[in-house]
Amino acid sequence: MIKAIRGMHDVLPTESAAWRYIERTFRQLMDSYGYGEMRMPVVEKAALFVRTVGEATDIVEKEMYNFVDRNDERLCLRPEGTAGCVRAGIENGLLQRSGPQRVWYCGPMFRRERPQKGRYRQFHQFGVETFGMAGPEIDAELLLLTARLWKMLGINGLELQINSLGTVAARARYRQQLVAYFNGYLEQLDSDSQRRLKTNPLRILDSKNPSMQAVIDGAPKLCDCLDDESEKDFSRLCALLDAAGVAYSVNPRLVRGLDYYEKLVFDWVGTIGAQSTVCAGGRYDGLVSQLGGPVTPAAGFALGIERLLALLDEEKLAALKPVSDAYLVLAGEAAREHGLVLAESVRDTLPELRLRVNCGDGSFKSQLKRADRSGASLALILGEDELAEARITVKYLRQERQQQTIPQTALTALLREEICNHVQERG
RNA sequence: GUGGAUGUAGCUCAAUGGUAGAGCCCCGGCUUGUGGUGCCGGUGGUUGUGGGUUCGAGUCCCAUCAUCCACCCCA
Structure with a gap:
């Protein structure tokens, strides 16, 4: 018998009721904030993600579903939504002198990882992207609307963690300091971290290995290397969140696996099996121009729908089962x-x-x-x-x-x- | 990609190396046309798949696939 591909799952009628409920809630939420829906192709040129997500990232190095089309083009199943959304925005002229843009999308993403709870090879994301707004106000709006989403769905217990990575230049300086520091403690790093020292040294900071905590604690802090503008925007964002009554904690070790993020990054964390992140995002001011568009500040986030479903109240789900009249x-x-x-x-x-x-x-x-x-x-x-x-x-x-x-x-x-x-x- | 646990009916699970079972679900009957609780009966299985050991394998061994867990990674 032919079975489904590993890590790819069927949604049955009893479960699709919950999916529809969530999607309906997304639409309501986005309508109320004035965001427009985008629908992008699932297949893109592989180069789009190699250039934006980052050549040295796991996503590009070992998780993409790549294939060569009949005309010898290297294509792939999209591993995330932001790059395709930016590509579509540029290509369709949305980012040319048309003022601020607020868009969202929802659909399947593909990463060839080892499946486990809250992690599948075909998974679904709800994503929100904003273009042309530089200030921390739009960052705050993104966080406020996610907080509202949890409220609408009756999800409690998610914690908001925020951090600033600084501008690309500031982060590059910090990266140098960090590599220099860890090189001095090479023998104390575990093999994963020694590898990360070459690929993504910032990742060492959120290592789960307890025996490395001492070395990590002594490492230079990213917040000490921030540029003035990032620092100012970050404290302004904190003030906006305080004013709006959204609780958060600053996690100086919060970093990103995708290369295009800079300045603000944030995570909403809960517990879904071994996975903790439900929703994550940040600012990516350099991405639009990197892909050939005009210089455009941008910020957004993506949310894992399967992970969100795992957090929904069982009682609530039971009430959603389709019934006839x-x-x-x-x-x-x-x-x-x-x-x-x-x-x-x-x-x-x-x-x-x-x-x-x-x-x-x-x-x-x-x-x-x-x-x-x-x-x-x-x-x-x-x-x-x-x-x-x-x-x-x-x-x-x-x-x-x-x-x-x-x-x-x-x-x-x-x-x-x-x-x-x-x-x-x-x- | 690494390490570990698990895999038996549609679902949840039993079964010293010796004839594969129960509960739920489904179908029928008790009730000529009245559901939800009860009683009786019935359908349903290449025991994930492929090899091997053995007189004999659901059970032991190997491989493979899948699920789950811890890493890794990430939404």
Whole structure:
């Protein structure tokens, strides 16, 4: 039997209800802040990510799904959304003299990692990118809207960590200091960190190895090397967050795996298996020009939808299971035929009604059982008796109430009264 | 990519190296046309896959695939 590719998963009808709920919430949130939706291709030129994410990063070095197209172009499945979003913005003229842009997107990303909880080879991100706004106000807006998102979804217990990496120049200076420092303690570094010293020395700072903590604690601090502008923006951002009542902690060791970040970076952390980051982002003022666009300040973040789902309250998820409103029970061949026709006319007038028709075999008893399990509040019964008189029986499955047999012509009015008038918004 | 645990019915799990089982789900009956609780019966398995050891393997060995965990990495 052919099975799904490792690390790639099917979303079943019971689970997709939660996905729809989350996606609906994203749309609501983004609408309320005035962000527009972008939809980018899943396949891009590999060079796009090599140049932006960074040649020496794990994502590019060993996790990308690369392939050569029939015309010998080197393509890949996108490992993240920001680079493609910037490429699309430049290519479509969104970043040429058109003022600030606020956009979002949602879709699958691909990284060939070893799967575990909260980490899959095809995973899904909700991403937000802003262009043309330099100040810390837009950074604060991004953090405020994520905080609002947690509130909308009923997620508690995420912690906001922020840090400033400084400008590219400041970070390069710091990197030199750091390499010099760690080179003096080479024998105390574990093998991972010795490797990182050459590839991404800032990463050594968030090593989980307890035996390295002493060396790390003695390392020069990034915040001591910050340029004036980064420092000023960072403290301004802190003041904005304070004013808005968003709690955060400054984590001087918070760094990024993607090369394009500078100045502000942030993480919303929780616990999903061994993974902690749910949502992460920052500022990437150099990326647009690096990809051939005009010099454009930019900031954004991405959020892992699978990780977000893992944080959703079980009770809340259970309440999202798809249910029908009414289930049409059909006894006898004539009723089966007439039932389909009747259901169509009901849907003509009540499109928001969720009506499931029993199709195929099933005893009367088992049809009622299916009606019950469908979650329907009403069973509509059409048998030989009803058919002969052009009537239909309505049985209340969720209330102590006598069933009634009414003319079929009165059915839509009854359904509108009993169900449609009480239906709130639903996904 | 490294180390470890696990893999039996649709689901959750049993089964000293000796005839593969239970609960839930599904179908039918008790009730000629009345669900949710009860009772009875039934369908459903190349024991992840491929080799090997053995008279005999779900069980032991090897490989492989997948899931989970810790690294690594990251959303």
